[in-house]
Amino acid sequence: MTAKINIREIARRAGCSPSTVSRVLSNSSEKGSVKISAATCARIMAICAELDYTPSIHAARLFSRRSKVIGLLAAGGLQWDDENLARALSGTCSCLSEYGYRCLPLQYREDFIKNKEYLSIFRRCEVDALIIYGEIQDQDYLHELVEQKMPFVLLGNRINDYPAVTADQQSGMEKLVRHCLDCGADKLVYLDLCYGDSSEQRRNGFLNIAGKDAIVIPGGITVTAGYQAAAEAMKYFPDAIIAGNDALAVGVEKYLLEQNKIHVIPSELLLTGGDNIELSKYCTIPLSTFDQRSADCAKRAAEILVSHLEKQTPLHSEVLPVEVIFRRSSGKQ
Known part of the structure; x- marks a missing residue:
């Protein structure tokens, strides 16, 4: 009957302990206080190659206490x-x-x-x-x-x-806002995200360039949130809407499309997003954005x-x- 191939069998053939085999197979042979000779390592690896042995994740944990x-x-x-x-x-x-x-x-x-x-x-x-x-x-x-x-x-x-x-999401937002100002926009509205560091970075990027008194409207992170925020944003007659992310900007486009006003982009209204999701280049009017390189x-x-x-x-x-x-x-x- 053929012996079951496991760490104990490898150890028996190599003339060493199972823990030594586990050390070698988990790349721990050069770590810790117990060193394993190159000859022993080579012998163990040769036996594994001969038997086409691959250790299970549980075997790999035996000595190293690592799952990789x-x-x-x-x-x-x-x-x-x-x-x-x-x-x-x-x-x-x-x-x-x-x-x-x-x-x-x-x-x-x-x-x-x-x-x-x-x-x-x-x-x-x-x-x-x-x-x-x-x-x-x-x-x-x-x-x-x-x-x-x-x-x-x-x-x-x-x-x-x-x-x-x-x-550096703040820098990305700053560049988009500065671009809109360079294109002639002077009344900017920002659609905010929800909470957290990412939201704060983007909001700060907008305010750093547009000014601390610039209009900020609560938004969210979804297309629906952007659609709802667009109606509020348009009450300010902006010439640029800076959305916290692409989904919000897509919601703005959807709102304008239903209001038969999509033609105002970009001749009368500039629009930007953030994230560079796949939809951003395929929506009704492709979005200017930044890629956060996830x-x-x-x-x-x-x-x-x-x-x-x-x-x-x-x-x-x-x-x-x-x-x-x-x-x-x-x-x-």
Whole structure:
């Protein structure tokens, strides 16, 4: 009867302990106080190659207490069909695969936080670290992650001094507003987002250029919110509407289309958004916007975490520049 191929069988054939095999297979042979010789490593790897053996994730955890899995937690009520979140997931997965890690998508739910599941999956070695995407209102659990020494990086939003990778959204908004002023607009209205760092960055970018007394209207993050805010915005007879994101701007276009006023863009009314979602270049009048580079930010967050896990480098924050795209809604052809 053929022996079952597992770590114990590899150890028997190599003449060493199962923990030594686990060290080698988890790339831990050069770490810690117990060193493993190059000859032993080579012998173990040769036996694995001969037997076409690939360790299970559970076997890999045997010594290292590592799963080589990083969780991507979608916070702020976001669903996985959100375009920026989908880009972040894609960027995370593609980056982690290059380092031999996997990505575990996690949904921020009330029971997930209430039952402290975010700590349980770490203690069970199901994930080694977290990337947390989206706006966060309940910040207590971040403090618990720090206390439990669970590595994490915030993605897209900054909170206190926690490590975060973000895009310079304020700069992107400033460039769009300045462009509208350069095109002759002098009465600007801003459609605000909801809450959090991303919302604050964009609002500040608008006010920095348009002036602290410029008109700001509560909006939201959806097309419906933009549609509803457009009616209020038009009462001010603006010559530029600066929407906090592309979805709001699409809502403005929908409102103007139903009012048979879509023709005022861009000859009488300039319109800009933010995020560069796919729809922004295909809507009735293509939108000027900026790309917050969700995939690139996610890749960088993943790299920071992998480096921390593998080389013990300190977690830190980074800000990536945005790309501003001018299209017909602000006068560009």
